[in-house]
Structure formats: structure tokens, C-alpha cells
Amino acid sequence: MLIVQKFGGTSVANPERIKNVASRVAAYRAKGSxxxxxxxxxxxxxxxxxxxxxxxxxxxxxxxxxxxxxxGEQTTIALTAxxxxxxxxxxxxxxxxxxxxTTDGVHxxxxxxxxxxxxxxxxxxxxxxxIVAGFQGQTxxxxxxxxxxxxxxLTAxxxxxxxxxxxxxxxTDVDGVxxxxxxxxxxxxxxxxxxxxxxxxxxxxxxxxxxxxxVEFAKKFGVPFEVRSSLNDNPGTLVKEETRSMEGVVIRxxxxxENQAKITLVQVPDQPGVAARIFKAIxxxxxxxxxxxxxxxxxxxxxxxxxxxxxxxxxxxxxxxIIDALRKDIGAREMIADEKIGKLSMVGVGMRSHPGVAAxxxxxxxxxxxxxxxxxxxxxxISVVVDIAKGKEAMRLMHKAFLENP
Amino acid sequence: MLIVQKFGGTSVANPERIKNVASRVAAYRAKGSxxxxxxxxxxxxxxxxxxxxxxxxxxxxxxxxxxxxxxGEQTTIALTAxxxxxxxxxxxxxxxxxxxxTTDGVHxxxxxxxxxxxxxxxxxxxxxxxIVAGFQGQTxxxxxxxxxxxxxxLTAxxxxxxxxxxxxxxxTDVDGVxxxxxxxxxxxxxxxxxxxxxxxxxxxxxxxxxxxxxVEFAKKFGVPFEVRSSLNDNPGTLVKEETRSMEGVVIRxxxxxENQAKITLVQVPDQPGVAARIFKAIxxxxxxxxxxxxxxxxxxxxxxxxxxxxxxxxxxxxxxxIIDALRKDIGAREMIADEKIGKLSMVGVGMRSHPGVAAxxxxxxxxxxxxxxxxxxxxxxISVVVDIAKGKEAMRLMHKAFLENP
Numbered sequence: 001m002l003i004v005q006k007f008g009g010t011s012v013a014n015p016e017r018i019k020n021v022a023s024r025v026a027a028y029r030a031k032g033s034x035x036x037x038x039x040x041x042x043x044x045x046x047x048x049x050x051x052x053x054x055x056x057x058x059x060x061x062x063x064x065x066x067x068x069x070x071x072g073e074q075t076t077i078a079l080t081a082x083x084x085x086x087x088x089x090x091x092x093x094x095x096x097x098x099x100x101x102t103t104d105g106v107h108x109x110x111x112x113x114x115x116x117x118x119x120x121x122x123x124x125x126x127x128x129x130x131i132v133a134g135f136q137g138q139t140x141x142x143x144x145x146x147x148x149x150x151x152x153x154l155t156a157x158x159x160x161x162x163x164x165x166x167x168x169x170x171x172t173d174v175d176g177v178x179x180x181x182x183x184x185x186x187x188x189x190x191x192x193x194x195x196x197x198x199x200x201x202x203x204x205x206x207x208x209x210x211x212x213x214x215v216e217f218a219k220k221f222g223v224p225f226e227v228r229s230s231l232n233d234n235p236g237t238l239v240k241e242e243t244r245s246m247e248g249v250v251i252r253x254x255x256x257x258e259n260q261a262k263i264t265l266v267q268v269p270d271q272p273g274v275a276a277r278i279f280k281a282i283x284x285x286x287x288x289x290x291x292x293x294x295x296x297x298x299x300x301x302x303x304x305x306x307x308x309x310x311x312x313x314x315x316x317x318x319x320x321x322i323i324d325a326l327r328k329d330i331g332a333r334e335m336i337a338d339e340k341i342g343k344l345s346m347v348g349v350g351m352r353s354h355p356g357v358a359a360x361x362x363x364x365x366x367x368x369x370x371x372x373x374x375x376x377x378x379x380x381x382i383s384v385v386v387d388i389a390k391g392k393e394a395m396r397l398m399h400k401a402f403l404e405n406p
Numbered sequence: 407m408l409i410v411q412k413f414g415g416t417s418v419a420n421p422e423r424i425k426n427v428a429s430r431v432a433a434y435r436a437k438g439s440x441x442x443x444x445x446x447x448x449x450x451x452x453x454x455x456x457x458x459x460x461x462x463x464x465x466x467x468x469x470x471x472x473x474x475x476x477x478g479e480q481t482t483i484a485l486t487a488x489x490x491x492x493x494x495x496x497x498x499x500x501x502x503x504x505x506x507x508t509t510d511g512v513h514x515x516x517x518x519x520x521x522x523x524x525x526x527x528x529x530x531x532x533x534x535x536x537i538v539a540g541f542q543g544q545t546x547x548x549x550x551x552x553x554x555x556x557x558x559x560l561t562a563x564x565x566x567x568x569x570x571x572x573x574x575x576x577x578t579d580v581d582g583v584x585x586x587x588x589x590x591x592x593x594x595x596x597x598x599x600x601x602x603x604x605x606x607x608x609x610x611x612x613x614x615x616x617x618x619x620x621v622e623f624a625k626k627f628g629v630p631f632e633v634r635s636s637l638n639d640n641p642g643t644l645v646k647e648e649t650r651s652m653e654g655v656v657i658r659x660x661x662x663x664e665n666q667a668k669i670t671l672v673q674v675p676d677q678p679g680v681a682a683r684i685f686k687a688i689x690x691x692x693x694x695x696x697x698x699x700x701x702x703x704x705x706x707x708x709x710x711x712x713x714x715x716x717x718x719x720x721x722x723x724x725x726x727x728i729i730d731a732l733r734k735d736i737g738a739r740e741m742i743a744d745e746k747i748g749k750l751s752m753v754g755v756g757m758r759s760h761p762g763v764a765a766x767x768x769x770x771x772x773x774x775x776x777x778x779x780x781x782x783x784x785x786x787x788i789s790v791v792v793d794i795a796k797g798k799e800a801m802r803l804m805h806k807a808f809l810e811n812p
Contacts, residue, residue: 015461052485055421057492064491067499068484071477078474079458085470086463093473098548119548142504 002034002124004168006134006156009043011171011230012076015083021230022083025129029089034124036163038134038156039080041072062107066136066146070096073133073152080131091129094119096136097144101155103137109148110137112155112217115162124163132159150211157214161221168223170210171230176237177202177209180254184392185399191252192235195242198252201347201381215239242349250357251348251402256395258388260290261316262308262341262374263323267333270303274330278307281322287315291343291376291383307332308374310385313339341373342391345383346398357402358382364401370394408440408530410574412540412562415449417577417636418482421489427636428489430577431535435495440530442569444540444562445486447478468513472542472552476502479539479558486537497535500525502542503550506568507561509543515554516543518561518623521568530569538565556617563620567627574629576616577636582643583608583615586660590798591805597658598641601648604658607753607787621645648755656763657754657808662801664748664794666696667722668714668779669729673739676709680736684713687728693721697749697782697789713738714780716791719745747779748797751789752804763808764788770807776800 005025012018021039029035049068053060060068077093084091100117103110123130134152137145147154153170160168175190177199182188194202196219203212209227218225218239228236246252268274275294282289292309311319320337327335351357358375361382365372370393374385386394411431418424427445434441455474459466466474483499490497506523509516529536540558543551553560559576566574581596583605588594600608602625606618615633624631624645634642652658674680681700688695698715717725726743733741757763764781767788771778776799780791792800 015458019462049481052421053488056425056485056488060488061491064484064487064499067487067501068481071480071484074477074480075455075474078470078477079462081470081473082459082466083462085467093470095473095550144501 001032001167002036002163002165003028004036004038004156004160004163004165005171006038006152006169007040007171007230008152008173009040009046010173012039012080013043015079018076018079018083019086021080022087022089024230025084026087026089029129035129036120036124036159036165037080037129037131038152038159039073039076039131040134040152041069042076045072045075063143066107066144069146070133070136070144073135077131077133084129084131089129090127091131092123093131093133094123095133096155097138097142099130099132099159101137101158103139103145103147105139105141105143105145107145110139110145112137112147112158115158117159117162120159120163150214153210153214154217157218157221157223157225160223160225161217165223168218168225169236170225170227172209172227173229173231174209174227175229175232175234176227177239178253179403180395180399181256184256185254185396187399187404189403191237193238193240193246194252195246195349196239197242197380198347198349199239201345201378202253202255247350247353249348250350250354251346252350253347254395254398254403255345255347256391257343257345258391259313260310260341260343261313261337261339262310262385263316263320264306264308264336264338265323265327265330265332265334266306266336267304268307269331270305275307277330278323278326281326282311282319285318285322287311287319291374291385293374293376310341310343310374340388341385342388342394343383343385344391344394344398345381346402347381349380351380351382360401361398364397365394368393368397370397407438407573408442408569408571409434410442410444410562410566410569410571411577412444412558412575413446413577413636414558414579415446415452416579418445418486419449421485424482424485424489425492427486428493428495430636431490432493432495435535441535442526442530442565442571443486443535443537444558444565445479445482445537446540446558447475448482451478451481469549472513472550475552476539476542476550479541483537483539490535490537495535496533497537498529499537499539500529501539502561503544503548505536505538505565507543507564509545509551509553511545511547511549511551513549513551516545516551518543518553518564521564523565523568526565526569556620559616559620560623563624563627563629563631566629566631567623571629574624574631575642576631576633578615578633579635579637580615580633581635581638581640582633583645584659585809586801586805587662590662591660591802593805593810595809597643599644599646599652600658601652601755602645603648603786604753604755605645607751607784608659608661653756653759655754656756656760657752658756659753660801660804660809661751661753662748662797663751664797665719666716666747666749666791667719667743667745668716668747668791669722669726670712670714670742670744671729671733671736671738671740672712672742673710674713675737676711681713683736684729684732687732688717688725691724691728693717693725697780697791699780699782716747716749716780746794747791748794748800749789749791750797750800750804751787752808753787755786757786757788766807767804770803771800774799774803776803
């Protein structure tokens with residue numbers, strides 16, 4: 001049995017916590033598993049390095065930032081190996097480059113191109129625990145690179161794929177993936193399992209247990225992984241390929257994203273190319289658009305439409321300036337910006353085989369007097385935008401209707 | 407013109423000081439020089455890493471210590487490159503391994519085997535300042551190693567040799583090499599130049615500007631280097647091959663080592679193998695012996711001798727226990743341990759061609775009523791052991807006699 005275990009920055013924040021990580025690793029090894037450990041930088045270390053660089057220059061060179069930040073994980077791997085030695089567990093640390101992680105040359109957000117874990121494998125064969133620095137790799141030319149946000153998760157999942165590990169465990173400060181945010185929904189339950197696609201939809205929806213790219217990578221290479229807490233021994237949530245039995249559950253989880261804002265252009269002339277102009281201008285400003293909804297034309301003689309879309313709340317001001325500048329040019333009557341919205345989403349692969357989910361959702365919301373401002377659906381997700389003041393109530397209603405008394 | 411400049415930990419202790427280093431480098435570059443910069447870890451960083459490792463285990467594995475400590479210099483090179491960018495100077499950082507520094511596999515005190523500075527050279531050709539992490543390298547198998555104490559000086563000198571640099575500058579917190587410690591001898595002067603051999607004798611004698619191994623390396627490969635201060639623009643001391651003109655100066659400098667202690671074995675039977683037994687026992691305990699003096703036998707019928715030697719003061723207790731245990735076995739009458747000694751040395755290549763130096767030294771000391779307890783000489787050095795209470799006075803007398811009114 002080969003396990004890859006990944007521990008984030010808070011789990012290795014100081015020597016005391018590194019000892020806890022070592023004990024956990026030692027326990028798995030004592031049960032006969034081969035273990036590869038992936039660790040992040042001790043929490044605070046990366047921020048401190050960034051701060052020092054910022055004292056020298058506002059926008060430091062990205063190649064040098066990679067050189068700088070890669071030291072954070074290198075420090076942790078050495079300390080983790082030493083902590084394992086203290087428990088009489090043979091262990092060897094490897095930097096990302098030493099572990100054979102090759103990336104493209106896009107510094108600070110490199111993509112993994114290839115993993116040749118020759119050295120990892122031979123150390124495992126010698127009976128060693130192998131500790132690999134997360135978040136980093138090197139180019140074919142030997143330049144040190146980092147993988148960007150969520151990079152250590154990615155290292156763990158990519159290594160699990162390359163080593164054909166039996167299991168990959170992502171240790172974090174939450175117990176697993178829940179049916180809803182337990183702080184808001186008292187009846188929320190931890191999920192025993194969830195499909196990659198469901199996890200992806202939830203990850204993209206404000207339930208930020210993991211970055212989407214790591215889940216996508218796991219899906220692409222068929223790596224099952226478990227999200228669990230480094231603070232206790234509770235089983236976590238297994239994220240894996242969709243199975244037939246999963247379809248029995250209509251809705252896997254409910255999430256609420258209160259960090260979006262809505263822009264509506266009223267009476268946009270219904271002509272080809274207008275939407276393209278609008279969203280090109282937004283994209284050129286590096287603003288991400290999430291939901292887009294366009295209503296039908298009002299009048300057949302002067303065809304026009306209302307166009308609404310959502311952006312991240314911090315981008316609202318920038319986006320509304322761009323749109324307002326375009327408005328006259330396009331011939332739209334009015335622009336309305338609204339940051340008091342919540343985006344409520346329900347996710348479940350079972351939705352595909354259970355019609356009537358949307359109807360029941362809209363009915364339930366209407367019954368509670370909650371107005372739906374926008375609707376957007378995918379095969380396994382329904383999202384609606386509501387007044388932010390009603391968001392939490394709407395989430396509790398949905399959870400009750402679909403997950404507590406389905 | 408190609409210069410290698412090395413800056414130690416105090417010169418790069420924080421972002422503000424790194425900016426100063428960058429300004430100095432930029433000034434040399436503006437004058438048309440190609441510059442390679444070698445930096446140490448920011449002062450305090452290495453100690454902090456060692457402290458964290460010690461919290462995990464009393465004697466951490468040396469391979470992992472190298473993995474850990476190598477992060478210190480890697481942090482500095484990235485920050486130094488960024489500081490140069492802030493001055494619009496193109497600069498690229500390289501780890502020891504990236505700079506082509508190959509070592510043997512003796513972790514924490516590796517020896518440089520080979521340097522292939524291909525990447526350094528091509529970056530210099532592109533007009534870049536190249537910043538290399540001191541103190542580190544890698545084995546042929548890609549294991550990260552560190553060079554031990556004084557390792558960054560060694561990196562600088564070895565790189566200067568491999569690149570056939572025109573000059574190597576070692577920036578430190580002293581102005582250069584002095585004829586004597588200026589805090590003790592008011593008339594002490596900074597030396598404009600000194601030969602490798604003289605520098606080696608002084609380095610080995612408590613005038614610890616640099617570790618002997620770096621000077622030995624420089625001598626072996628004929629690399630002239632300048633020791634100078636990073637706090638001002640004063641010219642420093644040039645350390646180089648001995649020239650004929652150097653012989654005109656009889657004594658280059660005087661030093662006093664107050665950190666030694668003396669052990670005397672009284673009436674040791676004068677038999678073959680006795681000295682070997684004594685010094686093997688001392689060596690087995692990893693205690694360094696410096697001076698050894700053996701007096702002539704007292705009586706032809708029962709030939710015996712007095713044997714004295716010096717060790718570092720912190721080793722005195724350990725050494726005297728070993729010797730006392732051996733004493734009866736050997737048949738020596740008594741052991742005397744004395745930590746109240748000072749070792750006064752005079753160094754100069756001119757000594758070889760100027761007879762009478764020792765005589766004048768002994769005469770001067772005798773004239774001041776200072777008793778000589780031990781004498782040891784090499785071709786370019788005379789050392790005497792005196793009462794520690796008389797050490798500083800003796801040093802001032804010697805300096806006056808040989809360096810102020812020669």
C-alpha cells in the first residue's frame with residue numbers, strides 16, 4: 001500500500017506541529033504502508049519572504065520570486081525528515097526538482113509537464129519515507145519554478161498519479177467536504193464521498209476546500225483523494241470517479257457565494273457582436289465573469305434585450321466603469337450595478353437522472369417569498385442569484401428540502 | 407575586467423543592507439566591470455534554522471541539515487537580485503548547484519571537487535550580474551551539500567579561480583589585515599599587501615579574518631584576493647603570491663592568541679612510542695594540538711624528558727583527564743595544566759633572509775622581564791608562550807621593536 005499525504009502550512013507551522021505530522025506519518029508506516037509526504041511552507045514564512053522582496057521593489061521579477069519562495073518548502077521538508085528521524089523512522093527529503101517534477105517556464109504559476117519520480121521510487125524501495133517539497137519544480141533548463149496557489153495539493157495529486165499510489169490524503173484544517181457550510185446550516189453533514197465533478201462545481205462556488213486545478217488534475221489522471229483534518233483522526237471525504245450509486249443522491253451539496261456582484265445593462269439593442277464587445281472589454285481588464293444571463297427581446301420591432309452578468313465583488317467598480325463607458329456607444333438605456341446579491345448553488349450528479357429539481361427549487365423559494373434574479377444551470381448544478389439579505393435563509397431552505405427531507 | 411565580490415551575513419542582514427550591497431555592485435558594474443556576487447545567509451537566519459532543527463532532535467542528520475541550511479543563501483541571492491533590479495541592473499541568481507559547484511558527499515563540511523561555471527559564464531556574456539549562493543554545492547548524484555565554516559569565502563575564491571577573474575574581493579566587517587590587533591596595539595597599521603603564507607600563519611593564529619582553507623585554496627590556484635570592509639570605501643589588504651619586494655619587510659604582523667592552554671608532562675621516560683601514545687589518545691578525542699615542545703633529557707642514565715603541548719582552552723579539561731589517565735601507565739612523574747598562557751607570534755616571509763629575528767625577540771622580552779615558557783618556529787613564523795598577564799605587553803613590545811622602529 002502506497003499513500004501520498006499532503007500537509008498544508010498550518011499543519012507544519014512550527015516544530016511542535018511538525019512533530020505531530022511526523023507522528024501521523026509514522027503511524028501509517030507502522031501499519032505497513034509506504035508513505036510519500038508532501039509539505040507546504042510553514043505558515044507565515046511565504047508571506048514574510050514576499051514582504052522582504054516588497055521592501056526592495058514593488059513588482060519583483062517572477063523568476064527571482066520563485067527562487068525566493070522555493071526556500072519555504074525546502075525548509076519544511078528538512079525539518080519534517082528530522083522529526084521522523086527523531087521517531088526512528090528512516091526518511092529522506094527531496095526538493096521538487098529532486099523529486100523529478102518538471103514544469104513549463106511560467107514563473108510563479110508554472111504547470112507540471114512531467115514527473116519522473118525515479119529517486120522517489122528508489123528511496124521507497126529502500127524502505128524510506130520520502131518527503132517532497134510541494135509547490136515547486138524545475139524547467140528542463142534547471143530553472144526553479146513554483147506552481148502558484150494550491151500548488152502543494154497539485155504536487156501531491158500529481159505524485160500520486162505518477163507513482164500510481166493507492167491513496168492520496170490532503171490534510172487541511174477542515175474535516176472534509178460538507179453538504180453545506182455548517183456555520184450557516186445547522187443540519188449540514190460531512191460527505192463520505194463526492195465525485196470529481198461535484199467537487200469541481202463546489203470548489204468553483206465558494207466552498208474553497210481546494211483549488212479547482214488540483215481537482216481537475218486528479219480527475220484527468222483518475223487519482224482518488226481524501227480531504228481530511230490534520231487535527232483529528234476522523235475519516236474525511238473521499239473524492240473520486242463518479243459511480244452509479246452516487247446518482248441515487250439527487251443533491252450532493254448546497255453552497256452560497258456572497259462575494260459576487262451583478263451588473264445589468266437595460267435595453268441593449270439585440271444585434272450580433274454586442275455581447276462580444278462587452279465581454280471582450282471586461283476580459284481585457286482581467287476581470288473574471290461568472291454567470292451571464294440574457295433575457296428575450298421585449299419588442300419585435302426594436303429588438304432589445306436585458307443583459308446581466310456577475311463578477312467578483314472587488315472587481316465591481318472597475319467593471320462598471322468599463323461598461324458605463326461602453327453603454328452609449330452600444331446604445332443601451334441604462335446600467336445597474338448591484339453588489340447586494342448572493343449566488344446560491346445546488347450540486348449533484350443525480351440531478352441528471354432526476355427531473356424536477358429546478359422546479360422544486362423555484363417553488364420552495366417562491367413559497368418563502370424569495371425573488372430569483374438570475375438563473376444559470378449546468379448538467380449537475382443549478383445556481384440562482386437572490387438578494388444577499390435572503391441568501392442564508394435560502395440556503396437553509398434548500399438544504400432542508402433536498403438534503404434533510406428529500 | 408571580471409570581479410568576484412563576496413558579502414558575508416552581516417552585510418546582507420536585512421533588506422536595507424542588501425540595498426547597500428546592490429549599490430556597491432552597481433557602482434562596479436557602471437565602471438565597466440563584469441561582476442559575480444557571492445552572498446552568505448542573512449545573519450541570524452542560519453542560527454534560527456539550527457535552533458528549529460534542535461527542537462526536533464539533538465543531533466540532526468547531516469544530509470538534512472544541508473538541505474535545511476542551503477535555504478539561507480538561496481533566500482539572500484534572490485533578494486540581492488531583486489535589489490539590483492530595483493537599480494535597473496540586470497541580475498540573475500544561481501544556487502550553488504546551478505552555478506556548477508560540485509562537491510564530495512561529506513555533508514556539512516563538503517569539499518569542492520570541481521566547478522563548471524557554464525551558466526555563470528553565459529549569463530555574464532549576456533551582460534548580467536550573476537549572484538551565486540555561497541557555502542553550498544551538490545554531489546555528482548544531485549545531493550545538496552554545504553561547505554562548512556567559511557564556506558562562502560571558499561565559494562568566492564573557487565569561482566574566481568574557475569572564471570579566471572581579475573580580482574576577488576572579500577567584504578567583511580574589518581578594514582583589512584593589520585600588523586596587529588588595533589584594539590591592543592595603538593601603532594598597528596593596515597597592510598596594503600600580504601602573502602598567502604603570511605595570511606595563513608596569521609589566520610591560524612587567532613587573527614581570524616578568514617578561515618585557513620579559503621586562503622589555502624587561493625594559494626593553490628593563485629587567486630589574488632582583497633579583504634576589505636563593506637561599511638566604507640577604504641582600500642583593503644591584497645592577499646597574493648609572495649613577491650621579492652615582500653622580503654624587504656622582516657615581520658609582517660604580530661598576533662596574540664589568548665585562547666590556548668598548556669599541558670606539561672614532567673619526567674616522561676625517554677622511550678620510542680611514548681609521544682605517539684599520548685598524541686594518539688588526544689587525537690582520538692578529536693582535540694586539536696597546536697604547539698608541541700619536548701625538552702632534552704635530564705640524565706643520561708635514566709633518560710627522561712619534559713613534554714609540553716597546547717590545546718584550545720575549551721578542550722583543556724577533556725585533554726587533561728585523558729593525559730592524567732595515561733600518566734602512570736607511561737611512567738611520567740606529574741602533569742601540569744595551565745590555562746593562563748598567551749601565544750605570541752610574529753610572521754613574515756622576510757624572516758627567511760634576515761637572521762637574528764629570534765635573538766632580538768628573546769632579548770626584547772627578557773629585557774622587559776617576560777619569561778618564555780615555550781618556543782616554536784617555522785620558516786616564516788616564531789611563536790612563544792608567555793604568561794597570559796604579560797601577553798598584551800609582549801605584543802606591544804614586539805610590534806614596537808619590529809614594526810614601528812625596526
